[in-house]
Amino acid sequence: MILPPINLDEEVKPTVLSFPGTKKQPAEEGPYLQDVGHRFGECQHRAGFVLDDKLDAVICKGCNEKLSPMWVLRQLASVETRWHRFRETYQDEMKRLAERSKTKCRHCGEMTPISRS
Numbered sequence: 001m002i003l004p005p006i007n008l009d010e011e012v013k014p015t016v017l018s019f020p021g022t023k024k025q026p027a028e029e030g031p032y033l034q035d036v037g038h039r040f041g042e043c044q045h046r047a048g049f050v051l052d053d054k055l056d057a058v059i060c061k062g063c064n065e066k067l068s069p070m071w072v073l074r075q076l077a078s079v080e081t082r083w084h085r086f087r088e089t090y091q092d093e094m095k096r097l098a099e100r101s102k103t104k105c106r107h108c109g110e111m112t113p114i115s116r117s
Contacts, residue, residue: 042063043063045062045067047060048060101114
């Protein structure tokens with residue numbers, strides 16, 4: 001579909017349309033988006049968790065608050081993912097360092113052998 005060319009003469013004025021909906025009231029003071037239960041200064045649930053098999057609940061060791069099992073599972077998966085990434089990076093770096101036989105001296109700038117003892 002080919003559109004006709006646009007005429008940009010001074011006579012053509014843009015049309016401003018008004019929004020037919022109602023205007024929102026301004027938000028109250030504070031952030032627009034709050035993460036309920038995780039405000040600054042409160043428990044961040046990093047002290048560990050207690051599993052209650054009878055109630056199918058997870059309780060924070062730090063503040064004894066009942067937590068969502070799905071939220072706890074997401075936190076644990078996130079920690080495990082970070083650990084695996086760190087481990088892979090560490091192993092790659094150790095492999096790279098093991099392949100090196102010389103390094104640049106900090107004092108004289110010359111290449112010197114790496115001692116393995």
